Amino acid sequence: MKQKELTKKMEVLIREDHKNVGGVVVQKSGNICYEKYFNDFEKDNPFHIFSVTKSIISILIGIAVDKGMIESIDQKVLDFFPEYTIKRGEKVLQNVTIKDILTMTVPYKYKFAPYTKYFSSSDWVKSALDLMGGRGRIGEFRYAPLIGPDVLSGILIKATGKSVLDFATENLFAPLGINVEGNVVFHSKEEQIEWYKDRNMKGWVADPKGVNTAGWGLSLKTRDMAKLGQLYLNHGVWDGKQIVSSVWIEQSTQEHSHWDEKKYGYLWWIIDENENSFAALGDGGNVIYINPKKELVVAISAQFMPRVKDRITLIREYIEKSLDTLI
Template sequence: MLLKTKLEKIINSSYGNIGGMIVLKDGKTLYENYFKESSAASTFHVFSVTKSIISILIGIAIDKGYIKSINQKALDFFPDYSVKRGEKTIQKVTLKDMLTMTAPYKYKSEPYTEYFASDNWVNSALDLLGGKGKIGEFRYTPLIGPDILSGILVKATGQSVLNFATKYLFSPLNIHVEGNIVFRNEEEQLAWYKEKNVKGWVADRAGVNAAGWGLNLTPADMAKIGQLCLNEGIWDGKQIISPAWINESTKEHSRCNQWKLSYGYLWWIIDDKEHAYAAMGDGGNVIYVNAKKKMIVAIASFFVPKAKDRLKLIKKYIEPAFEDCEGTMLRHIKKNL
């Protein structure tokens, strides 16, 4: 009780936009609580946590033979796309380059207004792929770029991203995502950002779900995704995704020097020795997995700009509080016998 009270004081004083948090260890729920009038049924826009879900879906598509290899060229999936004369770099970009954020783009800053105004975000992203940058250099692309992976999933599987995810990932984990969210104009999109308990998955007007943002989940949904990965792809005795993909996608393949973090396949690598990694989204949304400690931390948050670092909260306060929770309780019981 003391640990819980101390943790909640820290959350309320320094992490006030958190809406829900779940801590699992050895598959058991050690902590679950909701803030800001949220509940277990509340859904949150998890922003870039969506990217790590896309990573899992790419792995499932490979497992099922829809995609041959991450070394395939991205343009192999878009035979009707016309490359402009003289553009060679775009023709060399592979799925792996995109998954590791080492693909180059033509823009210095993301042209959000033009991008969101288009009906087809995948084609708009393809138009911006390549340029004079070098393949292999880390360049984090929050929104414009990952949508190409959504387009690849659609082309490879013949299904929408949401339908594919529902069949092979969400339904087995009893996660319900209601449907597509399509904005008719900028005003609708801006208004949506401010709403609470939003549901569904954002898609462009062509019906392709966003890959870099736009998915809405409950804290329990997020915890399930983390537990699936910790279980090396097994859920209720069924192999949902291969352990090889989980392990490969959650180890270092590139490095973000700006944030001093390694990057896997759309997962942030936190600690190699403990095999700790995380899906992290704007506003402080996190699915944190620590394989050595067999611990999951799912944090769902309401958006605020420049949210306080959740990794510090997890490493400094949450892990120490719960990693030896059973041992602490036993020592407390023995002391008071």
């Protein structure tokens, strides 16, 4: 099949089978070779990137480690929360490390996530700490979509002395030319639902104490997502400045845990070890995909829709194969 025909087929496929896609940006060797927006979205529209937020928190943890603000990811989580009162008989939580949260190998005390209790709490970090541990065993993969990663936000605040957004703006967003317009605090369930539906959502969700979420809640433009992917493709260098160390990038995008056949790094998904490709994946099909072997970055933004078709298949079967005509 000719490459132009493959590209055209890809766009038809997106409109028919990936109907919630808002934007696609493809970068080859640092240059945008394809940019297309769908469903009346434009390049200046931000999107709620859902769990892609986790991978950005991973970057921030890496920067804090690079700066010596966090001594080691092997540090115990409770070292950062001396004010937290541990429950009697709770032994597992005492041994949870930062690395355990980064690799999703922390046990939790719930079978079904208590989202109502979580969202109605005034302190989402404490809520997450309260739910960690129990009778589970550290080391077994257990994906925590929302409840759990917020502990990393609490650690960043304790370690840096700044809010997560302020630390991110100073050390990551501003150097890359990314603008995140402040905190978003919900006062009701209805406000939260409306924010999800907003076609021009902005900011970073925070709990009532102003602590930004770590597992979801950040809104970015599609080009912003591509910039973050390019930063990792560039081994952490942007405009000649080392933003995050190449050592952290290498460590965080290697397999440290797995979920069946799916491999996981430090809040990054490992896609293909032969090509060293990896991705940040968010609900609704939001993706930052990096393939170092092909010097490729793909960012896909989308509005929420349940049970979307696999975006990695879309990238590998159509976008990568269309590169000859995109360049």
